[in-house]
Amino acid sequence: MDSTNAVDAAKEDLDRYTREMVQWHFSSETGSPYWLDWAKEAGWNPAEEVKAFEDLMRFENFDDEVLRDTDPARFIPAAFGDRPYNIFETGGTTGMPKQRIGWEDYKVDYSEFSDYYTDDFFPKGENWLMVGPTGPRRLRLAIEHLANRRGGACYFIDLDPRWVKRLIRDGEYDMARKYKEHVAEQAITIMKGRKIGCMFTTPTILESLAERISIPGAGIKGVFVGGTTMTPQYVRFLTEEVLEGKVNFAPTYGNTLMGLAISRPLTAEDNYSLTYYAPQPRAILRIVNPKDSTQGVEYDEYGRVELSTMTKEFFMPRFLERDEAIRRQPCERFPWDGVGDVRPFESTTKKVIEGVY
Amino acid sequence: MEEKISHIPVLRFGEAYRSLDTNDLGNVLRSGVRLEVSVANAGIIRRDKLSIEKGRSALRAIPADTLLDYAEKAAELYLDGELPFGMDGETQSVGDYVAALSELTGLPHSLCRSNMFKVAAALQNIRAVLTGLTRGLPPELFDKGCARLGDIDMNFYPIADSLGVTLPSNSPGVNSLWLPALVMKTPVFLKPGREDPLTPYRIIQAMIAAGFPKEAFGFYPTTHEGGDAILLSCGRGIVFGSDATVKKYSGYSNIQVHGSGRSKVLIGDDMAEDWESHLDVMVESVSANGGRSCINASSVMVPSHFDEISNAMAKKMAAIEPRARAEEDALICGFANADFAKAMDEAIDDALKTPGAVDLTAKYRNGPRLVEKYGQTFLCPTLIACSDPDHPLANTEYMFPFVSVVERPQSEMLAAIGSTLVVSAVTESEEWMSDLMASPDIDRLNLGSVPTNWVQWEQPHEGNLFEFLYRRRAIQSKTRRIA
Numbered sequence: 001m002d003s004t005n006a007v008d009a010a011k012e013d014l015d016r017y018t019r020e021m022v023q024w025h026f027s028s029e030t031g032s033p034y035w036l037d038w039a040k041e042a043g044w045n046p047a048e049e050v051k052a053f054e055d056l057m058r059f060e061n062f063d064d065e066v067l068r069d070t071d072p073a074r075f076i077p078a079a080f081g082d083r084p085y086n087i088f089e090t091g092g093t094t095g096m097p098k099q100r101i102g103w104e105d106y107k108v109d110y111s112e113f114s115d116y117y118t119d120d121f122f123p124k125g126e127n128w129l130m131v132g133p134t135g136p137r138r139l140r141l142a143i144e145h146l147a148n149r150r151g152g153a154c155y156f157i158d159l160d161p162r163w164v165k166r167l168i169r170d171g172e173y174d175m176a177r178k179y180k181e182h183v184a185e186q187a188i189t190i191m192k193g194r195k196i197g198c199m200f201t202t203p204t205i206l207e208s209l210a211e212r213i214s215i216p217g218a219g220i221k222g223v224f225v226g227g228t229t230m231t232p233q234y235v236r237f238l239t240e241e242v243l244e245g246k247v248n249f250a251p252t253y254g255n256t257l258m259g260l261a262i263s264r265p266l267t268a269e270d271n272y273s274l275t276y277y278a279p280q281p282r283a284i285l286r287i288v289n290p291k292d293s294t295q296g297v298e299y300d301e302y303g304r305v306e307l308s309t310m311t312k313e314f315f316m317p318r319f320l321e322r323d324e325a326i327r328r329q330p331c332e333r334f335p336w337d338g339v340g341d342v343r344p345f346e347s348t349t350k351k352v353i354e355g356v357y
Numbered sequence: 358m359e360e361k362i363s364h365i366p367v368l369r370f371g372e373a374y375r376s377l378d379t380n381d382l383g384n385v386l387r388s389g390v391r392l393e394v395s396v397a398n399a400g401i402i403r404r405d406k407l408s409i410e411k412g413r414s415a416l417r418a419i420p421a422d423t424l425l426d427y428a429e430k431a432a433e434l435y436l437d438g439e440l441p442f443g444m445d446g447e448t449q450s451v452g453d454y455v456a457a458l459s460e461l462t463g464l465p466h467s468l469c470r471s472n473m474f475k476v477a478a479a480l481q482n483i484r485a486v487l488t489g490l491t492r493g494l495p496p497e498l499f500d501k502g503c504a505r506l507g508d509i510d511m512n513f514y515p516i517a518d519s520l521g522v523t524l525p526s527n528s529p530g531v532n533s534l535w536l537p538a539l540v541m542k543t544p545v546f547l548k549p550g551r552e553d554p555l556t557p558y559r560i561i562q563a564m565i566a567a568g569f570p571k572e573a574f575g576f577y578p579t580t581h582e583g584g585d586a587i588l589l590s591c592g593r594g595i596v597f598g599s600d601a602t603v604k605k606y607s608g609y610s611n612i613q614v615h616g617s618g619r620s621k622v623l624i625g626d627d628m629a630e631d632w633e634s635h636l637d638v639m640v641e642s643v644s645a646n647g648g649r650s651c652i653n654a655s656s657v658m659v660p661s662h663f664d665e666i667s668n669a670m671a672k673k674m675a676a677i678e679p680r681a682r683a684e685e686d687a688l689i690c691g692f693a694n695a696d697f698a699k700a701m702d703e704a705i706d707d708a709l710k711t712p713g714a715v716d717l718t719a720k721y722r723n724g725p726r727l728v729e730k731y732g733q734t735f736l737c738p739t740l741i742a743c744s745d746p747d748h749p750l751a752n753t754e755y756m757f758p759f760v761s762v763v764e765r766p767q768s769e770m771l772a773a774i775g776s777t778l779v780v781s782a783v784t785e786s787e788e789w790m791s792d793l794m795a796s797p798d799i800d801r802l803n804l805g806s807v808p809t810n811w812v813q814w815e816q817p818h819e820g821n822l823f824e825f826l827y828r829r830r831a832i833q834s835k836t837r838r839i840a
Binding site: 171173211232234236238241271 | 403
């Protein structure tokens with residue numbers, strides 16, 4: 001199949017999948033109270049009228065405040081009946097947290113992520129260390145699932161992003177630095193005292209670890225990071241210096257609402273500029289015109305990141321992320337649009353607290 | 358065809374490193390070629406700091422006296438040399454340097470050159486500078502760690518493995534501050550100001566060409582986070598900035614913060630009658646170097662003759678008009694960022710709505726304060742006569758020749774000055790001089806009819822760098838002579 005056909009086929013799959021998911025969430029047998037009530041007020045019936053992904057443009061941008069204000073149980077699809085569920089919270093928010101429910105989605109996402117990488121990229125059977133936000137986050141279970149799926153166990157060091165944000169907001173930079181040291185020191189204790197082969201962490205913590213020990217020297221073969229903006233220079237620095245050019249490196253873009261977007265392997269032409277691909281069709285990333293989010297931007301132009309998540313467990317159409325990115329062409333492995341050089345939305349004009357954890 | 362670009366790299370232990378993050382500085386070079394500068398990510402700085410021993414051992418291997426010779430030679434190279442510039446074997450003549458510096462900072466060529474001579478003089482006079490800082494200890498102190506002064510052995514040890522400096526862009530002469538660190542065998546990590554990467558880069562190239570080991574130099578054009586990395590990871594840090602910067606770093610004893618200078622000329626009771634003899638000193642204090650320095654006076658306090666002094670100064674200041682940057686008699690600077698100039702102009706006008714102050718220069722000046730001329734935006738010299746000594750403009754500093762004149766009894770002046778970088782006290786009263794010398798609010802005290810911007814090489818400027826980098830410890834021996 002040539003690439004045009006692959007792109008067309010992916011689009012057809014997405015349209016078919018969109019119809020299925022919308023019918024699932026907007027039918028009284030399977031759908032959730034939240035979306036069924038929404039449809040009553042909206043005055044149109046998505047179950048009948050959504051035929052393709054483009055038809056989601058009839059939805060307004062999803063307001064994530066709903067995830068703060070609404071009892072998460074209202075999002076339980078009827079089809080799930082009384083099955084116990086997980087409640088996951090998003091990262092660094094303060095006040096009433098944003099919550100989403102879930103059952104198996106994180107396993108699906110992280111099994112797919114695992115299958116993308118070869119056996120030796122994150123060597124099978126090796127133990128993992130996660131240094132990052134655990135607590136009520138999906139990521140904590142997801143990384144453990146990933147480790148287990150690849151035949152290893154997972155150690156954890158917690159990092160509380162809400163505390164870090166508060167320290168920075170209050171100008172307690174010294175305390176924030178001490179907290180980072182506290183996290184790094186705990187991680188190094190585990191790395192020295194147990195046999196660890198793979199890691200998940202944030203780029204900043206990774207840097208901090210490498211200021212204390214050699215990452216490949218500690219036996220780490222593969223590192224998976226996510227969390228903050230990574231400019232091409234930063235990616236180069238992490239690859240060449242922090243990982244000493246000796247450790248497999250998997251940068252990702254993701255969150256509790258999306259799952260995770262994999263970055264395609266870097267080539268010399270990329271010059272360290274990352275491009276991520278959403279786990280389509282379960283999640284779809286569009287790069288849109290900030291003034292009219294129904295309109296996409298041209299390839300190679302910056303726009304705001306819009307996320308739609310559609311699984312049987314969770315439906316969230318057209319949520320505008322607090323990020324902007326470059327719209328990139330589909331590639332062979334991922335025949336749909338990619339998002340490149342993600343950075344906080346309007347970060348060139350506004351001050352954004354980011355990158356400390 | 359691909360556009361040719363000159364690129365100023367990061368220097369990591371003297372080695373050029375081209376970052377993928379860059380700042381475009383525009384077509385500022387005489388050649389018409391665009392100039393861009395590498396931007397180091399903060400992690401690079403923290404990582405390099407882990408290898409600082411490289412820089413220290415390279416400096417330790419050279420006798421301090423030889424380093425002093427190198428510094429003197431570096432002065433010549435900085436003034437006249439064709440020095441490495443950019444990534445592709447390019448070089449920079451002094452003419453190229455002055456022209457580009459003027460384009461970037463708005464300083465006219467004449468002031469670029471006077472700043473250049475100030476830096477060069479700090480290198481040429483490095484022995485006097487060091488003598489002043491160490492109060493006459495011989496340079497071998499930095500080779501052996503000890504020296505003998507009279508009958509007393511003295512042992513000093515370095516308390517900083519490196520000196521990190523985040524530099525401003527307003528006045529290239531400020532670079533003279535970090536130079537002595539190298540002869541004190543302390544490597545430097547420098548963050549240049551956004552509009553002036555040229556000066557520290559050229560000084561470093563001159564020093565390396567003169568013989569200094571390249572490993573002693575870190576040059577990191579970088580972000581705010583990178584600036585923090587420099588200040589927090591180096592053993593000692595110096596930062597220039599606003600009052601907000603002062604507040605931010607006030608809790609760090611290893612960081613010396615240089616905020617607004619708020620330098621002042623104080624006229625004593627004994628000299629007030631004869632004020633006309635000191636008029637030029639007052640005007641020079643305000644307007645030298647385009648009013649860009651923290652050692653420029655932003656306030657003049659007089660015990661009497663308020664109207665005469667204010668008007669005479671205003672008249673002289675108003676005569677200083679914008680000129681094209683290349684003209685020899687150009688004395689005031691354009692602003693690299695025109696919006697910045699407009700904001701200052703508006704802030705002054707806003708403050709003047711509060712009664713008790715008047716812009717006296719307005720009546721002597723030909724036109725408004727803000728002038729667009731010769732392709733630049735200028736703020737013309739401004740004197741605010743404050744009949745209310747507590748007016749908001751009475752102790753405010755701006756980055757152009759701007760001064761307030763305030764009348765206060767001499768007996769009240771010291772209580773009113775607040776934290777002040779330089780005070781030029783025009784007096785011969787021994788009693789008042791004693792009071793002045795006891796004031797904790799004055800960083801540098803000039804006595805007599807001396808402009809605030811006057812530099813005497815034997816005197817420390819903005820804190821004693823030797824005391825900042827070295828500490829004395831007690832040392833004694835029964836059996837041997839130590840130094």
